[in-house]
Structures are given as C-alpha cells and as structure tokens.
Amino acid sequence: MEEVFMVPSITCSVCSSRISSELGRLEGVTGVDIDLKTQSVKVSYDPGMRRPEDFRKKIAELGYEVME
Numbered sequence: 165m166e167e168v169f170m171v172p173s174i175t176c177s178v179c180s181s182r183i184s185s186e187l188g189r190l191e192g193v194t195g196v197d198i199d200l201k202t203q204s205v206k207v208s209y210d211p212g213m214r215r216p217e218d219f220r221k222k223i224a225e226l227g228y229e230v231m232e
C-alpha cells in the first residue's frame with residue numbers, strides 16, 4: 165500500500181534524508197520516496213502493520229507540517 169503526503173516545508177536534501185531515514189526505520193515501512201520538486205513524501209507500507217496516521221504523526225514530530 166502507498167500513501168502520499170504533501171509537506172511544503174521540505175526544502176532541501178537535509179530535510180529529505182532526515183524524513184526518509186526516520187520513516188524508513190518504522191516497522192512495516194517498505195519504502196520512502198521523497199520528491200523535493202513537488203515536496204511530496206510517498207510511503208510504501210504494510211497496511212497490516214501501519215496506518216497513514218503514523219506517518220503524519222512522525223513527520224510532524226520531526227517538525228514538518230503535513231498538508232491535509
């Protein structure tokens with residue numbers, strides 16, 4: 165399963181690698197693909213282990229606002 169989040173405060177590769185590694189270490193996450201141009205975060209995950217809310221929460225904890 166995949167979910168895409170818009171995170172406009174992602175501005176550079178530091179933001180991108182930080183979010184990518186933090187989401188990637190969550191159990192049940194199989195891939196994270198961040199596009200700096202569109203400021204979007206695509207998370208691939210096992211729906212039996214994770215909910216989209218988990219990713220919203222984690223991104224927010226890192227200090228980035230997720231658009232609804």
Ligand SMILES: [Cu+2]
Pocket residue numbers: 174175176177178179180
């Ligand atoms: Cu940055």
